[in-house]
């Protein structure tokens with residue numbers, strides 16, 4: 001079974017780029033375009049990792065992350081925050097909200113798969 005990655009991103013161009021970047025790696029990719037949909041899909045499909053845009057319609061990415069972290073099944077699911085508008089102190093805010101790490105936009109398409117691979121393998125070691 002391929003590992004499931006939920007991509008939460010409301011910008012169609014960014015979504016396309018993320019899908020194109022991750023598809024060759026064989027993951028099962030799930031898509032959500034707003035915070036409510038992200039919560040629905042996450043709780044229904046139990047992804048192994050989540051890529052979370054911070055600026056989202058309805059519920060922003062930090063609130064989605066906080067809500068997920070209150071659900072026991074999501075305590076250890078890696079969440080990678082992505083945003084174009086990181087200011088000083090934002091990284092700390094993302095981590096406090098429950099994100100494991102943070103990548104700035106424009107997304108570095110070479111770095112992202114490496115970060116994902118590392119986080120997924122770290123998660124397996126936790127379980128062992």
Ligand code: MN
Pocket residue numbers: 009010011053054055056
């Ligand atoms: Mn956005």
